[in-house]
Amino acid sequence: MHEDVEKILVSEEEIKEICKRLGEEISRDYADKKLLLVSVLKGAVVFMADIMRNITCECEIDFMAVSSYSNSKTTGVVKFKKDLDIDPDGRDILIIEDILDSGITLSYLKNVLLQRNAASIKICAFLDKPANRQADITADYVGKVVPDEFVVGYGLDYNEKYRNLPYVGALSPKVYADK
Numbered sequence: 001m002h003e004d005v006e007k008i009l010v011s012e013e014e015i016k017e018i019c020k021r022l023g024e025e026i027s028r029d030y031a032d033k034k035l036l037l038v039s040v041l042k043g044a045v046v047f048m049a050d051i052m053r054n055i056t057c058e059c060e061i062d063f064m065a066v067s068s069y070s071n072s073k074t075t076g077v078v079k080f081k082k083d084l085d086i087d088p089d090g091r092d093i094l095i096i097e098d099i100l101d102s103g104i105t106l107s108y109l110k111n112v113l114l115q116r117n118a119a120s121i122k123i124c125a126f127l128d129k130p131a132n133r134q135a136d137i138t139a140d141y142v143g144k145v146v147p148d149e150f151v152v153g154y155g156l157d158y159n160e161k162y163r164n165l166p167y168v169g170a171l172s173p174k175v176y177a178d179k
């Protein structure tokens with residue numbers, strides 16, 4: 001385990017099981033649709049890579065980038081950094097996110113895509129942290145509910161670090177207390 005990680009919250013083994021379970025559900029629900037998976041950079045790329053390989057129905061992928069975080073606290077402001085390449089008009093979209101926390105990012109993205117006439121929009125969040133919810137939004141597919149702790153690994157970062165950890169762990173508070 002990394003020295004800055006206090007404890008492991010989702011192990012590599014559990015990550016595999018989650019991706020298999022969610023992939024089966026999504027494949028069943030979108031069996032007769034042309035699914036567009038939209039991932040939110042950068043945190044969700046690792047989950048996107050795993051979940052897409054567990055989806056058996058026809059699907060395309062695309063990426064968006066937004067940011068609402070400067071350190072371990074939300075700023076409450078969403079910045080749009082990269083738009084989709086594929087036109088969302090008329091598409092059945094599943095947003096692939098690393099974590100649903102305050103919900104500000106996802107409710108913003110959902111509204112943007114609805115305004116552009118997506119046929120349907122659902123959300124698949126690898127982690128759900130309901131304790132800190134501020135926007136009225138829920139995920140349609142959830143990997144695991146986590147407690148109100150700052151987590152890193154499996155794509156999730158603290159100041160761009162720890163994304164490469166193959167598990168999800170709670171970041172030791174001493175790491176951000178030093179800053």
Ligand code: IMP
Pocket residue numbers: 040043068069074097098099100101102103104105106149150151152156157158
């Ligand atoms: P929200 O808008 O507050 O729901 O947060 C969305 C984004 O904040 C996520 O996509 C993450 O990039 C980031 N985030 C929220 N909680 C955590 C955390 O515990 N660790 C790392 N990133 C987080």
Ligand code: MG
Pocket residue numbers: 040041042043044098
């Ligand atoms: Mg993110």
